[in-house]
Amino acid sequence: MESCIDEILITEEEIQNRVRSLADQINRDYQGKEIRVVGILRGAFIFMSDLVRNIQVPVSVDFMAISSYQEGMESCGIVRILKDLDKPITRQHVLVVEDIVDTGLTLQHLKEVLATRDPASLKVCSLLNKGERRQVMDLKVDYVGFEIPNRFVVGYGLDFAERYRNYPFLFVLKPEYYRNGG
Numbered sequence: 001m002e003s004c005i006d007e008i009l010i011t012e013e014e015i016q017n018r019v020r021s022l023a024d025q026i027n028r029d030y031q032g033k034e035i036r037v038v039g040i041l042r043g044a045f046i047f048m049s050d051l052v053r054n055i056q057v058p059v060s061v062d063f064m065a066i067s068s069y070q071e072g073m074e075s076c077g078i079v080r081i082l083k084d085l086d087k088p089i090t091r092q093h094v095l096v097v098e099d100i101v102d103t104g105l106t107l108q109h110l111k112e113v114l115a116t117r118d119p120a121s122l123k124v125c126s127l128l129n130k131g132e133r134r135q136v137m138d139l140k141v142d143y144v145g146f147e148i149p150n151r152f153v154v155g156y157g158l159d160f161a162e163r164y165r166n167y168p169f170l171f172v173l174k175p176e177y178y179r180n181g182g
């Protein structure tokens with residue numbers, strides 16, 4: 001299991017500690033409110049499940065699946081909704097949970113789509129942020145787990161060619177694994 005790992009960027013313990021403090025902040029900010037957590041499939045599913053288990057205000061969950069990458073490492077700029085929400089978000093306090101904001105194109109598009117549906121509020125919580133790579137400069141990410149450098153990371157829900165989501169930490173693959181398509 002270890003052989004594909006070039007470098008561990010964020011350990012399991014660091015992730016779990018940060019998830020708890022993000023949830024503490026969310027609990028404080030949403031006191032007296034109910035949150036509709038919208039998880040973005042598939043990358044955010046593990047982060048979201050850890051996060052919601054630490055949220056103490058009333059919460060309901062829904063999911064969207066979006067595609068902006070074609071089984072590779074570069075955003076093609078075209079964002080498609082592959083699966084929409086099951087329930088309306090009108091007058092709901094929506095918290096979008098993302099795995100990573102990179103260029104920002106995916107999140108910008110998603111926020112525009114959700115804003116047209118009249119939520120009471122719309123915020124974003126992303127496990128990771130690659131600020132260096134941002135193309136959408138005025139994009140607000142309300143809660144960020146970790147700022148990371150411009151490296152392609154996998155693990156804890158994030159994949160390369162659909163693999164490595166099951167690792168409990170975040171890491172960089174050895175170069176030959178990226179070259180061989182996972």
Ligand code: IMP
Pocket residue numbers: 043068069075098099100101102103104105106107151152153154158159160
């Ligand atoms: P953006 O539109 O460029 O911000 O891309 C965001 C999406 O790209 C994320 O939701 C991920 O699915 C994917 N992505 C960007 N960087 C990485 C990475 O380092 N590892 C895995 N997926 C990534």
